[in-house]
Amino acid sequence: MTSRSTAATARTSSEVRAVARTQTLLKGSNGIGTVRRTVLPGGLRVVTETLPSVRSATFGIWAHVGSRDETPALNGATHYLEHLLFKGTKQRTALDISAAIDAVGGEMNAFTAKEYTCYYARVLDTDLPLAIDVVCDMLTGSLIEQADVDAERNVILEEIAMTEDDAGDCVHDLFAHTMLGDTPLGRPVLGTVDTINALDAGRIRRFYKKHYDPRHLVVAAAGNVDHNKVVRQVRAAFEKAGALKATDATPIAPRDGRRILRASGKVELIERKTEQAHVVLGMPGLARTDERRWALSVLNTALGGGMSSRLFQEVREKRGLAYTVYSYTSGFADCGLFGVYAGCRPSQVHDVLKICRDELDQVAAHGLSDEEIGRAIGQLSGSTVLGLEDTGALMNRIGKSELCWGEHMSVDDMLARIAAVTPDDVREVAREILGQRPSLSVIGPLKNRQAARLSEAVA
Amino acid sequence: MTSRSTAATARTSSEVRAVARTQTLLKGSNGIGTVRRTVLPGGLRVVTETLPSVRSATFGIWAHVGSRDETPALNGATHYLEHLLFKGTKQRTALDISAAIDAVGGEMNAFTAKEYTCYYARVLDTDLPLAIDVVCDMLTGSLIEQADVDAERNVILEEIAMTEDDAGDCVHDLFAHTMLGDTPLGRPVLGTVDTINALDAGRIRRFYKKHYDPRHLVVAAAGNVDHNKVVRQVRAAFEKAGALKATDATPIAPRDGRRILRASGKVELIERKTEQAHVVLGMPGLARTDERRWALSVLNTALGGGMSSRLFQEVREKRGLAYTVYSYTSGFADCGLFGVYAGCRPSQVHDVLKICRDELDQVAAHGLSDEEIGRAIGQLSGSTVLGLEDTGALMNRIGKSELCWGEHMSVDDMLARIAAVTPDDVREVAREILGQRPSLSVIGPLKNRQAARLSEAVA
Numbered sequence: 001m002t003s004r005s006t007a008a009t010a011r012t013s014s015e016v017r018a019v020a021r022t023q024t025l026l027k028g029s030n031g032i033g034t035v036r037r038t039v040l041p042g043g044l045r046v047v048t049e050t051l052p053s054v055r056s057a058t059f060g061i062w063a064h065v066g067s068r069d070e071t072p073a074l075n076g077a078t079h080y081l082e083h084l085l086f087k088g089t090k091q092r093t094a095l096d097i098s099a100a101i102d103a104v105g106g107e108m109n110a111f112t113a114k115e116y117t118c119y120y121a122r123v124l125d126t127d128l129p130l131a132i133d134v135v136c137d138m139l140t141g142s143l144i145e146q147a148d149v150d151a152e153r154n155v156i157l158e159e160i161a162m163t164e165d166d167a168g169d170c171v172h173d174l175f176a177h178t179m180l181g182d183t184p185l186g187r188p189v190l191g192t193v194d195t196i197n198a199l200d201a202g203r204i205r206r207f208y209k210k211h212y213d214p215r216h217l218v219v220a221a222a223g224n225v226d227h228n229k230v231v232r233q234v235r236a237a238f239e240k241a242g243a244l245k246a247t248d249a250t251p252i253a254p255r256d257g258r259r260i261l262r263a264s265g266k267v268e269l270i271e272r273k274t275e276q277a278h279v280v281l282g283m284p285g286l287a288r289t290d291e292r293r294w295a296l297s298v299l300n301t302a303l304g305g306g307m308s309s310r311l312f313q314e315v316r317e318k319r320g321l322a323y324t325v326y327s328y329t330s331g332f333a334d335c336g337l338f339g340v341y342a343g344c345r346p347s348q349v350h351d352v353l354k355i356c357r358d359e360l361d362q363v364a365a366h367g368l369s370d371e372e373i374g375r376a377i378g379q380l381s382g383s384t385v386l387g388l389e390d391t392g393a394l395m396n397r398i399g400k401s402e403l404c405w406g407e408h409m410s411v412d413d414m415l416a417r418i419a420a421v422t423p424d425d426v427r428e429v430a431r432e433i434l435g436q437r438p439s440l441s442v443i444g445p446l447k448n449r450q451a452a453r454l455s456e457a458v459a
Numbered sequence: 460m461t462s463r464s465t466a467a468t469a470r471t472s473s474e475v476r477a478v479a480r481t482q483t484l485l486k487g488s489n490g491i492g493t494v495r496r497t498v499l500p501g502g503l504r505v506v507t508e509t510l511p512s513v514r515s516a517t518f519g520i521w522a523h524v525g526s527r528d529e530t531p532a533l534n535g536a537t538h539y540l541e542h543l544l545f546k547g548t549k550q551r552t553a554l555d556i557s558a559a560i561d562a563v564g565g566e567m568n569a570f571t572a573k574e575y576t577c578y579y580a581r582v583l584d585t586d587l588p589l590a591i592d593v594v595c596d597m598l599t600g601s602l603i604e605q606a607d608v609d610a611e612r613n614v615i616l617e618e619i620a621m622t623e624d625d626a627g628d629c630v631h632d633l634f635a636h637t638m639l640g641d642t643p644l645g646r647p648v649l650g651t652v653d654t655i656n657a658l659d660a661g662r663i664r665r666f667y668k669k670h671y672d673p674r675h676l677v678v679a680a681a682g683n684v685d686h687n688k689v690v691r692q693v694r695a696a697f698e699k700a701g702a703l704k705a706t707d708a709t710p711i712a713p714r715d716g717r718r719i720l721r722a723s724g725k726v727e728l729i730e731r732k733t734e735q736a737h738v739v740l741g742m743p744g745l746a747r748t749d750e751r752r753w754a755l756s757v758l759n760t761a762l763g764g765g766m767s768s769r770l771f772q773e774v775r776e777k778r779g780l781a782y783t784v785y786s787y788t789s790g791f792a793d794c795g796l797f798g799v800y801a802g803c804r805p806s807q808v809h810d811v812l813k814i815c816r817d818e819l820d821q822v823a824a825h826g827l828s829d830e831e832i833g834r835a836i837g838q839l840s841g842s843t844v845l846g847l848e849d850t851g852a853l854m855n856r857i858g859k860s861e862l863c864w865g866e867h868m869s870v871d872d873m874l875a876r877i878a879a880v881t882p883d884d885v886r887e888v889a890r891e892i893l894g895q896r897p898s899l900s901v902i903g904p905l906k907n908r909q910a911a912r913l914s915e916a917v918a
Contacts, residue, residue, distance in 0.1 A: 098767040102834055103767075105842035276617070307545075324621070375561060378563055390848065
């Protein structure tokens with residue numbers, strides 16, 4: 001209590017700096033929240049979006065580390081570490097951590113991607129201080145003991161086995177391998193049975209120390225939250241852990257660079273005795289910051305983004321050849337992928353691939369109709385607004401924006417960028433992206449002649 | 460325009476009746492919506508929950524028909540019909556239906572369960588009239604033409620193949636079979652390859668006529684909606700389709716009855732070459748309306764409802780034997796099931812089953828600690844409130860309440876019922892439910908000696 005009242009009356013120089021570093025980034029209105037950022041001494045960024053009309057809050061911490069930061073021997077370490085942060089700190093056992101959030105009906109989880117890791121808890125607004133306390137403790141005070149590493153190794157091997165059984169999920173990992181090969185971006189986030197078996201507490205602890213420095217972290221909170229209160233609580237939690245000592249540290253910048261992907265015409269097949277075969281037919285896409293991404297979003301939506309999209313209509317609606325078919329984009333800091341996924345019985349694979357390839361070629365050559373583009377713009381606009389009602393989605397948006405772009409865009413600006421896409425923009429990006437020779441990844445029960453015919457789709 | 464102004468000034472007698480049949484069921488406050496119901500002539504019920512603080516609305520229509528209403532030969536017809544309602548009406552092609560909702564960025568889908576079917580669209584509030592128009596048209600004007608039945612047959616066969624590949628999903632169908640046998644409730648919602656191949660347009664059309672009468676339907680809308688406007692639009696859409704002619708019809712009552720399940724000590728195994736084995740160990744549970752369901756919810760939450768639950772702690776946290784382990788309840792009108800699910804590599808199956816069985820026996824004999832019960836009550840309360848922020852969840856709640864219970868409970872009443880559960884209530888329901896001899900369903904690569912040992916878990 002004493003130190004708190006001292007802090008309120010006599011600010012230290014670092015606190016003055018911290019206060020001076022608070023900015024309002026976006027002004028809220030009409031159901032959209034106000035976004036603010038404070039950079040704490042130690043280089044820790046705190047961004048919040050305040051939306052007083054809701055009763056919940058989502059609190060998350062993003063670490064600027066993903067599987068692309070792993071050496072081959074460390075493959076899977078980022079995700080392993082994510083699991084270990086739930087296993088206990090100096091203050092809390094694993095049960096203490098989960099019981100604290102369960103007891104208030106909150107939802108706590110984490111996810112590891114190729115370029116970042118995020119830990120979050122969604123709770124009633126009145127339970128936000130608890131969520132901040134628990135998640136900050138996990139991030140700053142993890143013990144990473146050998147016994148926990150060993151117990152959790154089995155859980156991760158189970159997770160790998162579970163993913164192996166889900167061929168429709170696995171085929172996306174295979175596609176990354178097809179396009180990017182045995183590189184950090186091409187390897188699976190989960191690692192492999194061999195790398196997971198080889199990791200020990202010492203190596204994971206070093207990885208933790210290196211990548212969970214406050215300069216590499218972004219704290220994000222959204223919902224019925226008060227920016228200044230969140231900043232004070234986060235600061236107290238990090239200071240208690242001794243994590244904000246380097247008072248002049250500045251946050252690290254988003255990743256950058258440009259990388260040209262050269263894969264084209266490749267075919268990779270993993271034979272597996274499933275009922276369905278799963279295919280991804282695709283090509284290099286666009287990096288996350290590429291200005292053409294708005295046109296590519298419109299293209300992707302019209303081609304394979306909904307039930308009225310070309311691919312859904314041609315493959316499922318007219319011919320009943322698949323239950324699931326869609327296209328997607330994935331953007332990294334320096335490159336990206338564009339892919340078409342379908343799952344169907346093996347007897348249909350060649351028909352499905354032919355239709356998908358024909359549509360890609362058609363759109364590359366002729367673009368899309370004005371009607372298709374208008375509908376896709378409407379679809380993207382509506383789903384953007386609908387997608388931001390949940391405080392978890394808001395937290396994701398501001399956290400990822402801060403970490404990956406270093407800047408924030410208002411919903412109105414996003415809608416304006418989408419609305420500004422012209423048929424010519426779409427035609428140009430279609431020619432450039434879809435005009436490339438595709439590659440193909442397949443998991444399913446295809447043998448001999450059926451397997452040999454796969455190369456037709458990438459000719 | 461003329462007819463609208465006429466209706467406003469000179470009400471017909473059926474309209475007077477309809478207006479007289481509007482009731483406010485729950486009063487809103489503090490972020491909770493007001494729930495109203497109108498019964499239209501023709502017996503069509505319209506329930507809405509108004510929450511003016513959101514920008515979206517979800518509109519759904521529930522049909523009081525599920526796979527338990529099918530004869531053996533019709534198995535899968537309810538779900539087949541659900542697909543066919545997206546294939547076109549007198550007014551709209553399949554593309555018109557999907558394009559209308561896609562163009563505004565809405566989300567449209569449907570689901571078929573054992574006791575009901577639901578069609579819904581989630582849209583921005585300004586697009587609600589469009590959603591009402593499209594969904595009402597699908598429900599009242601479906602063509603169900605033979606060509607569409609044939610094209611969609613392949614899509615459903617793909618869906619069955621996809622589900623077959625998902626052993627963690629399939630094992631729940633197997634558990635229903637283990638417990639309920641070859642009965643309407645025991646058969647799969649999707650049907651089988653044989654029944655789907657045998658169905659034709661004529662039989663499905665008769666099924667549609669029989670089960671989609673307005674007396675069997677509940678219309679539900681939630682979000683930023685105006686009850687009277689929704690009622691007027693729904694009425695206009697149904698009258699246009701000639702669907703509200705039986706002006707004195709009354710809605711059908713919820714299903715009822717009591718059914719005693721006798722399965723105990725059964726083991727069913729489907730051998731499949733997957734990486735993981737999937738098990739459900741369970742027993743008869745409680746019907747949906749059973750007063751002991753609140754105590755069973757608390758029990759279920761403490762036993763296997765979160766990361767701090769007994770099963771998660773014993774199976775995953777302490778021993779790393781599975782990635783996924785949880786317990787669940789499913790309640791039907793006349794009976795219910797209680798189950799424990801786990802997915803793990805085959806070498807761990809017997810250890811996992813032994814731990815799960817021991818915990819079931821322990822809790823049946825000794826109940827739970829006060830701490831566990833307190834935490835479970837907190838968890839259920841918090842997650843109940845957090846689960847109602849999304850207009851889709853609100854629409855589900857009021858639609859299902861009207862259809863399955865015929866009454867609506869306020870969130871405060873629900874929280875009060877949860878909070879009132881005592882350790883004695885939990886002990887009693889644990890003794891009754893968990894004290895029964897369990898049965899077991901398994902899908903995975905288990906053979907010979909491993910398979911033979913499965914009966915140990917149900918001894």
